[in-house]
Amino acid sequence: TPYAKNVTDNNVTLGWADAARGTEKVRKYKVMYRKVGENENETEEKWTEVYTNSNQKELIISNLPSETTFVFKVQSITAIGLSLISDISEPMETLTKKEPRTPLALKQTSSDVDVLHTKNAQITFEIDGLPRPNITWLFNGNPIQPSAKYQMEARYQIILNVNKTDFVDSGTYTAVIEYGIEKLKVPVKMTVKGTSMSPMRGTEASLSPQAQWSPTGITVAGGHGQGGALNQLNAPCGLFVDKDGTVYIADYFNNRVVAWPSGATSGQVVAGGNGAGNGLNQLYFPTDMVADRRTDSLLICDRINRRVVRWPHRNGTHGEIVLSNIDCWGLTIDYYGFLYVSDFRKEEVQRYKVGDPKGTVVAGGNGQGDRLDQLHWPSFLFVTQDQSVYVGDSSNNRVVKWTKGAQTAELVAGGNGKGSAMNQVNNACGVVVDRMSTVYVAEFENPRVMRWPQESSVGDVVAGGNGEGYGANQLSHSYGLSFDRNGDLYVTDHTNFRVQKFELISS
Structure with missing residues:
Protein backbone atom coordinates (compact mmCIF):
# COMPACT_ATOMS: atom_id res chain seq x y z
CA THR A 1 0.00 0.00 0.00
CA PRO A 2 1.44 3.43 -0.90
CA TYR A 3 2.32 5.83 1.90
CA ALA A 4 3.38 9.48 2.06
CA LYS A 5 7.06 10.19 2.58
CA ASN A 6 6.61 13.95 2.20
CA VAL A 7 3.74 16.33 1.43
CA THR A 8 3.95 19.99 0.37
CA ASP A 9 1.42 22.46 -0.94
CA ASN A 10 1.77 21.11 -4.52
CA ASN A 11 3.34 17.65 -4.45
CA VAL A 12 3.36 14.31 -2.68
CA THR A 13 6.41 12.10 -2.36
CA LEU A 14 5.02 8.58 -2.42
CA GLY A 15 6.73 5.36 -1.25
CA TRP A 16 5.76 1.67 -1.25
CA ALA A 17 7.09 -1.87 -0.90
CA ASP A 18 6.87 -4.88 -3.26
CA ALA A 19 4.48 -7.67 -2.54
CA ALA A 20 6.00 -10.61 -0.70
CA ARG A 21 5.13 -13.08 -3.49
CA GLY A 22 6.33 -13.02 -7.08
CA THR A 23 9.73 -13.83 -8.59
CA GLU A 24 9.78 -11.71 -11.70
CA LYS A 25 12.05 -8.69 -11.64
CA VAL A 26 10.13 -5.39 -11.56
CA ARG A 27 11.07 -3.09 -14.42
CA LYS A 28 9.02 -0.06 -13.28
CA TYR A 29 5.85 0.94 -11.47
CA LYS A 30 2.59 2.53 -12.44
CA VAL A 31 1.17 4.95 -9.87
CA MET A 32 -2.48 5.93 -10.04
CA TYR A 33 -4.16 8.76 -8.07
CA ARG A 34 -7.31 10.80 -7.88
CA LYS A 35 -8.97 13.39 -5.65
CA VAL A 36 -11.04 12.06 -2.80
CA GLY A 37 -14.71 12.45 -3.57
CA GLU A 38 -14.21 12.24 -7.34
CA ASN A 39 -14.95 9.19 -9.49
CA GLU A 40 -16.03 7.10 -6.54
CA ASN A 41 -18.17 4.96 -8.82
CA GLU A 42 -15.98 5.22 -11.89
CA THR A 43 -13.70 2.60 -13.45
CA GLU A 44 -9.91 2.42 -13.09
CA GLU A 45 -9.36 4.34 -16.32
CA LYS A 46 -10.52 7.60 -14.62
CA TRP A 47 -7.50 7.58 -12.36
CA THR A 48 -4.52 9.67 -13.38
CA GLU A 49 -1.53 7.45 -14.18
CA VAL A 50 2.18 8.20 -13.92
CA TYR A 51 5.16 5.84 -14.25
CA THR A 52 8.52 5.52 -12.61
CA ASN A 53 11.59 5.47 -14.87
CA SER A 54 13.00 2.39 -13.16
CA ASN A 55 12.22 0.03 -10.41
CA GLN A 56 12.71 2.64 -7.67
CA LYS A 57 10.04 2.48 -5.02
CA GLU A 58 9.48 6.24 -4.75
CA LEU A 59 7.87 8.87 -6.90
CA ILE A 60 7.26 12.60 -6.55
CA ILE A 61 3.86 13.52 -7.97
CA SER A 62 3.94 17.25 -8.72
CA ASN A 63 1.68 20.10 -9.78
CA LEU A 64 -1.10 19.15 -7.41
CA PRO A 65 -3.55 21.77 -6.13
CA SER A 66 -3.06 22.88 -2.53
CA GLU A 67 -5.39 21.92 0.31
CA THR A 68 -6.72 18.96 -1.70
CA THR A 69 -7.04 15.32 -0.59
CA PHE A 70 -5.84 12.45 -2.82
CA VAL A 71 -5.65 8.68 -2.67
CA PHE A 72 -3.07 6.52 -4.43
CA LYS A 73 -2.48 2.96 -5.58
CA VAL A 74 0.49 1.22 -7.21
CA GLN A 75 0.94 -1.58 -9.76
CA SER A 76 4.29 -3.17 -10.70
CA ILE A 77 5.29 -3.91 -14.30
CA THR A 78 7.48 -6.95 -15.12
CA ALA A 79 8.64 -8.66 -18.29
CA ILE A 80 5.61 -10.93 -18.33
CA GLY A 81 3.00 -8.25 -17.55
CA LEU A 82 1.23 -6.34 -14.79
CA SER A 83 0.91 -7.34 -11.17
CA LEU A 84 -2.13 -7.04 -9.05
CA ILE A 85 -2.99 -3.48 -8.00
CA SER A 86 -2.14 -2.49 -4.44
CA ASP A 87 -4.66 -1.45 -1.85
CA ILE A 88 -5.71 2.20 -1.96
CA SER A 89 -3.63 4.42 0.31
CA GLU A 90 -4.86 6.44 3.22
CA PRO A 91 -6.11 9.91 2.11
CA MET A 92 -3.29 12.44 1.79
CA GLU A 93 -3.98 16.19 1.79
CA THR A 94 -1.67 18.75 0.24
CA LEU A 95 -0.73 21.71 2.41
CA THR A 96 -1.89 25.32 2.32
CA LYS A 97 0.02 27.23 -0.30
CA LYS A 98 2.66 29.55 1.10
CA GLU A 99 2.83 32.92 -0.55
CA PRO A 100 6.33 34.05 -1.41
CA ARG A 101 7.74 36.43 1.19
CA GLY A 194 -16.97 73.33 11.03
CA THR A 195 -18.98 74.42 8.04
CA SER A 196 -18.99 78.04 9.18
CA MET A 197 -15.80 80.06 8.99
CA SER A 198 -16.75 82.51 11.76
CA PRO A 199 -15.78 81.63 15.35
CA MET A 200 -18.22 81.64 18.24
CA ARG A 201 -19.38 85.27 18.76
CA GLY A 202 -17.55 86.24 15.58
CA THR A 203 -18.96 87.53 12.31
CA GLU A 204 -18.90 86.59 8.65
CA ALA A 205 -18.80 90.29 7.73
CA SER A 206 -15.56 91.78 6.43
CA LEU A 207 -14.82 94.75 8.65
CA SER A 208 -12.12 97.34 8.04
CA PRO A 209 -10.43 99.16 10.94
CA GLN A 210 -12.61 102.14 9.93
CA ALA A 211 -15.97 100.30 10.17
CA GLN A 212 -18.71 102.27 11.89
CA TRP A 213 -21.74 101.33 13.93
CA SER A 214 -24.80 103.35 14.75
CA PRO A 215 -24.10 105.56 17.81
CA THR A 216 -27.52 104.71 19.24
CA GLY A 217 -28.32 101.22 20.35
CA ILE A 218 -31.53 99.24 19.94
CA THR A 219 -32.76 97.31 22.97
CA VAL A 220 -33.20 93.69 21.87
CA ALA A 221 -33.63 92.06 25.30
CA GLY A 222 -34.80 93.39 28.66
CA GLY A 223 -35.17 97.11 28.99
CA HIS A 224 -38.14 96.86 31.37
CA GLY A 225 -36.26 97.40 34.58
CA GLN A 226 -34.66 94.96 36.97
CA GLY A 227 -36.74 91.84 37.57
CA GLY A 228 -37.49 88.23 36.87
CA ALA A 229 -40.40 88.51 34.44
CA LEU A 230 -39.87 87.13 30.95
CA ASN A 231 -39.55 90.65 29.54
CA GLN A 232 -36.91 91.56 32.16
CA LEU A 233 -33.30 90.81 32.98
CA ASN A 234 -31.37 91.00 36.24
CA ALA A 235 -27.66 91.77 35.80
CA PRO A 236 -27.10 90.09 32.40
CA CYS A 237 -23.56 88.79 31.86
CA GLY A 238 -22.30 86.77 28.90
CA LEU A 239 -24.21 86.45 25.64
CA PHE A 240 -23.97 85.13 22.11
CA VAL A 241 -26.08 85.56 18.98
CA ASP A 242 -27.14 82.48 17.03
CA LYS A 243 -27.25 82.35 13.24
CA ASP A 244 -30.98 83.07 13.20
CA GLY A 245 -30.50 86.23 15.26
CA THR A 246 -31.65 84.75 18.57
CA VAL A 247 -29.77 86.28 21.51
CA TYR A 248 -28.82 83.93 24.37
CA ILE A 249 -28.11 85.63 27.71
CA ALA A 250 -26.72 84.47 31.05
CA ASP A 251 -29.27 86.18 33.32
CA TYR A 252 -27.08 86.23 36.44
CA PHE A 253 -29.32 87.10 39.39
CA ASN A 254 -32.31 85.33 37.83
CA ASN A 255 -30.30 82.07 37.80
CA ARG A 256 -31.28 81.26 34.27
CA VAL A 257 -30.32 81.42 30.62
CA VAL A 258 -32.85 83.12 28.39
CA ALA A 259 -33.24 83.22 24.62
CA TRP A 260 -34.69 86.28 22.88
CA PRO A 261 -35.64 85.58 19.25
CA SER A 262 -35.06 88.44 16.85
CA GLY A 263 -37.82 91.04 17.28
CA ALA A 264 -39.28 89.39 20.41
CA THR A 265 -40.67 91.48 23.27
CA SER A 266 -39.96 88.80 25.87
CA GLY A 267 -37.54 85.96 26.36
CA GLN A 268 -37.83 82.22 26.81
CA VAL A 269 -36.13 80.35 29.64
CA VAL A 270 -33.91 77.67 28.09
CA ALA A 271 -31.93 76.65 31.20
CA GLY A 272 -32.45 77.07 34.94
CA GLY A 273 -35.19 79.38 36.08
CA ASN A 274 -35.96 77.18 39.10
CA GLY A 275 -34.35 79.36 41.73
CA ALA A 276 -30.77 79.36 42.94
CA GLY A 277 -29.49 75.90 43.84
CA ASN A 278 -27.29 72.99 42.90
CA GLY A 279 -29.95 70.69 41.51
CA LEU A 280 -29.54 69.56 37.93
CA ASN A 281 -32.59 71.65 37.06
CA GLN A 282 -31.04 74.73 38.69
CA LEU A 283 -28.29 77.28 38.14
CA TYR A 284 -26.63 79.58 40.65
CA PHE A 285 -25.36 82.86 39.18
CA PRO A 286 -24.53 81.76 35.62
CA THR A 287 -21.94 84.02 34.00
CA ASP A 288 -21.60 82.75 30.43
CA MET A 289 -22.78 80.13 27.94
CA VAL A 290 -22.13 78.96 24.38
CA ALA A 291 -23.86 76.70 21.89
CA ASP A 292 -22.38 73.28 21.21
CA ARG A 293 -23.90 72.67 17.80
CA ARG A 294 -22.38 69.20 17.72
CA THR A 295 -24.85 68.06 20.38
CA ASP A 296 -27.50 70.78 19.92
CA SER A 297 -26.98 71.89 23.50
CA LEU A 298 -25.81 74.81 25.63
CA LEU A 299 -22.67 74.75 27.77
CA ILE A 300 -23.09 77.01 30.79
CA CYS A 301 -20.71 78.47 33.40
CA ASP A 302 -22.58 77.82 36.65
CA ARG A 303 -20.40 80.02 38.84
CA ILE A 304 -21.44 79.46 42.46
CA ASN A 305 -21.89 75.73 41.85
CA ARG A 306 -18.31 75.67 40.45
CA ARG A 307 -19.27 73.63 37.44
CA VAL A 308 -19.92 73.68 33.72
CA VAL A 309 -23.22 72.09 32.76
CA ARG A 310 -24.67 70.97 29.46
CA TRP A 311 -28.33 71.78 28.90
CA PRO A 312 -30.42 70.64 25.92
CA HIS A 313 -30.90 73.50 23.47
CA ARG A 314 -34.63 72.91 23.20
CA ASN A 315 -37.20 71.73 25.73
CA GLY A 316 -34.61 70.78 28.33
CA THR A 317 -35.81 70.30 31.91
CA HIS A 318 -32.39 69.70 33.49
CA GLY A 319 -28.70 69.72 32.70
CA GLU A 320 -25.77 67.37 33.16
CA ILE A 321 -22.42 68.19 34.72
CA VAL A 322 -19.58 68.40 32.21
CA LEU A 323 -16.88 69.85 34.48
CA SER A 324 -16.85 70.22 38.25
CA ASN A 325 -14.65 71.93 40.86
CA ILE A 326 -13.86 74.77 38.49
CA ASP A 327 -14.21 78.49 39.19
CA CYS A 328 -15.39 79.32 35.72
CA TRP A 329 -16.28 82.78 34.47
CA GLY A 330 -16.14 82.74 30.68
CA LEU A 331 -16.20 79.99 28.12
CA THR A 332 -16.25 79.47 24.39
CA ILE A 333 -16.00 76.67 21.88
CA ASP A 334 -13.66 76.69 18.90
CA TYR A 335 -13.89 75.78 15.24
CA TYR A 336 -12.87 72.20 16.02
CA GLY A 337 -15.26 71.58 18.92
CA PHE A 338 -12.84 72.14 21.81
CA LEU A 339 -14.17 73.89 24.91
CA TYR A 340 -12.22 76.75 26.57
CA VAL A 341 -12.94 77.82 30.15
CA SER A 342 -11.45 80.65 32.20
CA ASP A 343 -10.79 79.79 35.85
CA PHE A 344 -10.52 83.00 37.88
CA ARG A 345 -9.13 81.24 40.99
CA LYS A 346 -6.36 79.37 39.21
CA GLU A 347 -5.74 82.41 36.97
CA GLU A 348 -5.72 80.30 33.82
CA VAL A 349 -7.64 79.19 30.76
CA GLN A 350 -7.95 75.50 29.99
CA ARG A 351 -8.95 73.75 26.77
CA TYR A 352 -11.03 70.57 26.96
CA LYS A 353 -12.26 68.00 24.56
CA VAL A 354 -15.95 68.07 25.37
CA GLY A 355 -16.72 65.08 27.60
CA ASP A 356 -13.13 64.76 28.87
CA PRO A 357 -12.62 66.24 32.38
CA LYS A 358 -8.87 66.59 31.85
CA GLY A 359 -7.93 69.92 30.32
CA THR A 360 -4.80 71.57 28.97
CA VAL A 361 -3.67 74.99 30.15
CA VAL A 362 -3.55 77.31 27.13
CA ALA A 363 -3.24 80.68 28.90
CA GLY A 364 -1.88 81.72 32.30
CA GLY A 365 -1.38 79.01 34.88
CA ASN A 366 1.61 80.79 36.43
CA GLY A 367 -0.14 82.38 39.37
CA GLN A 368 -1.72 85.77 39.76
CA GLY A 369 0.26 88.63 38.29
CA ASP A 370 0.73 91.09 35.48
CA ARG A 371 3.60 89.43 33.61
CA LEU A 372 2.77 88.30 30.10
CA ASP A 373 2.80 84.68 31.27
CA GLN A 374 0.24 85.49 33.99
CA LEU A 375 -3.39 86.51 34.36
CA HIS A 376 -5.42 88.29 37.04
CA TRP A 377 -9.09 87.34 37.02
CA PRO A 378 -9.54 86.12 33.43
CA SER A 379 -13.10 86.79 32.35
CA PHE A 380 -14.50 86.31 28.84
CA LEU A 381 -12.78 84.52 25.95
CA PHE A 382 -12.60 84.53 22.19
CA VAL A 383 -10.83 81.84 20.12
CA THR A 384 -9.95 82.26 16.45
CA GLN A 385 -9.82 79.56 13.80
CA ASP A 386 -6.08 79.01 14.39
CA GLN A 387 -6.87 78.40 18.10
CA SER A 388 -5.34 81.66 19.32
CA VAL A 389 -6.99 82.53 22.64
CA TYR A 390 -7.93 86.14 23.44
CA VAL A 391 -8.54 86.74 27.14
CA GLY A 392 -10.28 89.62 28.88
CA ASP A 393 -7.66 89.93 31.65
CA SER A 394 -10.01 92.02 33.76
CA SER A 395 -7.98 92.95 36.86
CA ASN A 396 -4.91 93.61 34.73
CA ASN A 397 -7.03 96.00 32.65
CA ARG A 398 -5.95 94.51 29.36
CA VAL A 399 -6.69 91.98 26.64
CA VAL A 400 -3.99 89.42 25.86
CA LYS A 401 -3.59 86.98 22.99
CA TRP A 402 -2.12 83.53 23.52
CA THR A 403 -1.07 81.95 20.24
CA LYS A 404 -1.49 78.18 20.23
CA GLY A 405 1.42 76.59 22.07
CA ALA A 406 2.85 79.92 23.30
CA GLN A 407 4.36 80.21 26.77
CA THR A 408 3.69 83.94 27.02
CA ALA A 409 0.97 86.24 25.74
CA GLU A 410 0.95 89.22 23.42
CA LEU A 411 -0.63 92.44 24.67
CA VAL A 412 -3.38 93.49 22.22
CA ALA A 413 -5.40 96.09 24.18
CA GLY A 414 -4.81 98.22 27.25
CA GLY A 415 -2.06 97.27 29.65
CA ASN A 416 -1.43 100.90 30.64
CA GLY A 417 -3.16 100.83 33.99
CA LYS A 418 -6.76 101.49 34.94
CA GLY A 419 -8.29 104.54 33.32
CA SER A 420 -10.42 105.97 30.54
CA ALA A 421 -7.73 107.23 28.15
CA MET A 422 -7.66 105.83 24.61
CA ASN A 423 -4.63 103.67 25.48
CA GLN A 424 -6.29 102.21 28.58
CA VAL A 425 -8.84 99.55 29.45
CA ASN A 426 -10.75 99.57 32.72
CA ASN A 427 -11.77 96.04 33.74
CA ALA A 428 -11.77 94.11 30.46
CA CYS A 429 -14.80 91.86 30.05
CA GLY A 430 -16.36 90.76 26.75
CA VAL A 431 -13.90 90.28 23.87
CA VAL A 432 -14.51 89.63 20.17
CA VAL A 433 -12.12 89.67 17.21
CA ASP A 434 -12.87 90.21 13.52
CA ARG A 435 -11.17 88.75 10.45
CA MET A 436 -8.67 91.62 10.37
CA SER A 437 -7.55 90.63 13.90
CA THR A 438 -9.05 93.85 15.25
CA VAL A 439 -9.97 93.40 18.91
CA TYR A 440 -13.20 94.75 20.45
CA VAL A 441 -13.52 94.90 24.23
CA ALA A 442 -16.37 95.77 26.59
CA GLU A 443 -15.09 97.60 29.69
CA PHE A 444 -17.01 97.04 32.89
CA GLU A 445 -15.76 100.21 34.61
CA ASN A 446 -15.91 102.39 31.47
CA PRO A 447 -19.34 102.58 29.83
CA ARG A 448 -18.02 101.84 26.35
CA VAL A 449 -16.91 99.30 23.79
CA MET A 450 -13.45 99.95 22.33
CA ARG A 451 -11.84 98.83 19.06
CA TRP A 452 -8.11 98.06 18.97
CA PRO A 453 -6.71 97.45 15.45
CA GLN A 454 -3.89 94.94 15.16
CA GLU A 455 -0.57 96.27 16.54
CA SER A 456 -2.21 99.52 17.62
CA SER A 457 -1.20 101.11 20.91
CA VAL A 458 -4.49 103.01 21.22
CA GLY A 459 -8.12 102.21 20.66
CA ASP A 460 -11.23 104.10 19.66
CA VAL A 461 -14.83 103.98 20.86
CA VAL A 462 -17.36 102.08 18.71
CA ALA A 463 -20.30 101.96 21.15
CA GLY A 464 -21.21 104.01 24.22
CA GLY A 465 -18.54 106.36 25.45
CA ASN A 466 -21.09 109.04 26.32
CA GLY A 467 -20.98 108.66 30.06
CA GLU A 468 -22.85 106.21 32.23
CA GLY A 469 -26.60 106.37 31.70
CA TYR A 470 -29.74 104.82 30.31
CA GLY A 471 -29.87 106.69 27.01
CA ALA A 472 -29.79 104.80 23.71
CA ASN A 473 -26.24 106.06 23.16
CA GLN A 474 -25.13 105.17 26.70
CA LEU A 475 -24.15 102.09 28.67
CA SER A 476 -23.88 101.23 32.35
CA HIS A 477 -21.25 98.59 33.08
CA SER A 478 -20.85 97.03 29.62
CA TYR A 479 -20.20 93.34 30.08
CA GLY A 480 -20.67 90.59 27.48
CA LEU A 481 -20.00 91.18 23.79
CA SER A 482 -20.94 89.40 20.59
CA PHE A 483 -21.20 89.99 16.86
CA ASP A 484 -23.96 88.56 14.74
CA ARG A 485 -23.29 87.15 11.29
CA ASN A 486 -23.95 90.53 9.68
CA GLY A 487 -21.44 92.43 11.81
CA ASP A 488 -23.92 94.09 14.18
CA LEU A 489 -22.54 94.42 17.71
CA TYR A 490 -24.43 93.27 20.84
CA VAL A 491 -23.56 94.35 24.39
CA THR A 492 -24.98 93.25 27.73
CA ASP A 493 -25.70 96.55 29.49
CA HIS A 494 -25.28 95.01 32.92
CA THR A 495 -26.83 97.56 35.32
CA ASN A 496 -29.30 98.89 32.78
CA PHE A 497 -30.68 95.30 32.73
CA ARG A 498 -30.80 95.11 28.94
CA VAL A 499 -28.96 94.03 25.80
CA GLN A 500 -28.15 96.71 23.25
CA LYS A 501 -27.64 96.12 19.55
CA PHE A 502 -25.49 98.58 17.60
CA GLU A 503 -26.10 98.17 13.89
CA LEU A 504 -23.23 98.19 11.41
CA ILE A 505 -23.64 101.20 9.13
CA SER A 506 -20.31 101.10 7.28
CA SER A 507 -17.86 98.24 7.00
Missing part, protein backbone atom coordinates in the same frame (compact mmCIF):
# COMPACT_ATOMS: atom_id res chain seq x y z
CA THR A 102 8.79 39.85 -0.03
CA PRO A 103 9.94 42.80 2.07
CA LEU A 104 7.33 45.14 3.52
CA ALA A 105 7.30 48.55 1.87
CA LEU A 106 4.97 51.52 1.88
CA LYS A 107 4.38 52.59 -1.71
CA GLN A 108 2.20 55.56 -0.86
CA THR A 109 1.24 57.10 2.46
CA SER A 110 -1.82 59.19 3.21
CA SER A 111 -1.35 62.88 3.88
CA ASP A 112 -3.15 64.60 6.76
CA VAL A 113 -6.90 64.70 6.24
CA ASP A 114 -9.24 67.69 6.63
CA VAL A 115 -12.96 66.95 6.51
CA LEU A 116 -16.08 69.02 7.01
CA HIS A 117 -18.23 68.22 10.02
CA THR A 118 -20.73 65.35 9.37
CA LYS A 119 -18.98 64.30 6.13
CA ASN A 120 -17.20 60.95 5.62
CA ALA A 121 -13.41 60.74 5.66
CA GLN A 122 -11.02 58.15 4.21
CA ILE A 123 -7.41 57.35 5.11
CA THR A 124 -5.49 55.14 2.65
CA PHE A 125 -2.05 53.56 2.24
CA GLU A 126 -0.60 51.42 -0.53
CA ILE A 127 1.81 48.66 0.51
CA ASP A 128 4.04 45.99 -0.98
CA GLY A 129 4.92 42.82 0.82
CA LEU A 130 3.96 39.14 0.86
CA PRO A 131 2.33 37.54 2.66
CA ARG A 132 -0.18 40.28 3.39
CA PRO A 133 0.49 41.93 6.79
CA ASN A 134 -1.90 42.12 9.73
CA ILE A 135 -3.41 45.60 10.17
CA THR A 136 -4.90 47.18 13.29
CA TRP A 137 -5.93 50.80 13.87
CA LEU A 138 -5.50 53.19 16.79
CA PHE A 139 -7.20 56.51 17.44
CA ASN A 140 -5.16 58.75 19.72
CA GLY A 141 -3.36 55.63 20.91
CA ASN A 142 -6.47 53.57 21.65
CA PRO A 143 -7.56 50.55 19.55
CA ILE A 144 -10.64 50.93 17.35
CA GLN A 145 -12.72 48.11 15.92
CA PRO A 146 -14.80 47.76 12.75
CA SER A 147 -18.24 49.29 13.26
CA ALA A 148 -20.79 51.54 11.59
CA LYS A 149 -18.41 54.38 12.46
CA TYR A 150 -15.20 52.72 11.29
CA GLN A 151 -14.98 50.58 8.16
CA MET A 152 -11.65 48.89 7.44
CA GLU A 153 -10.11 47.18 4.42
CA ALA A 154 -6.66 45.63 4.15
CA ARG A 155 -5.51 44.16 0.84
CA TYR A 156 -3.08 45.92 -1.47
CA GLN A 157 -4.53 49.14 -0.12
CA ILE A 158 -5.05 49.77 3.57
CA ILE A 159 -8.23 51.81 3.99
CA LEU A 160 -9.97 53.30 7.02
CA ASN A 161 -13.31 55.00 6.46
CA VAL A 162 -14.55 57.27 9.24
CA ASN A 163 -18.25 57.86 8.67
CA LYS A 164 -20.35 60.89 9.63
CA THR A 165 -17.45 62.69 11.26
CA ASP A 166 -17.91 64.68 14.41
CA PHE A 167 -15.57 67.20 16.03
CA VAL A 168 -14.46 64.57 18.54
CA ASP A 169 -13.16 62.49 15.64
CA SER A 170 -10.33 65.00 15.16
CA GLY A 171 -7.03 63.42 16.20
CA THR A 172 -4.32 60.99 15.14
CA TYR A 173 -5.22 57.71 13.43
CA THR A 174 -2.39 55.18 13.38
CA ALA A 175 -2.20 52.09 11.16
CA VAL A 176 -0.24 49.38 12.98
CA ILE A 177 1.21 47.09 10.28
CA GLU A 178 2.56 43.76 11.60
CA TYR A 179 4.57 41.55 9.27
CA GLY A 180 6.15 38.64 11.06
CA ILE A 181 8.51 40.18 13.60
CA GLU A 182 8.35 43.55 11.82
CA LYS A 183 5.98 46.22 13.10
CA LEU A 184 5.40 49.55 11.41
CA LYS A 185 3.25 52.41 12.74
CA VAL A 186 1.98 55.02 10.30
CA PRO A 187 0.17 58.03 11.88
CA VAL A 188 -2.21 60.35 10.01
CA LYS A 189 -3.74 63.48 11.54
CA MET A 190 -7.40 64.11 10.77
CA THR A 191 -9.11 67.44 11.47
CA VAL A 192 -12.88 67.82 11.43
CA LYS A 193 -13.78 71.38 10.55
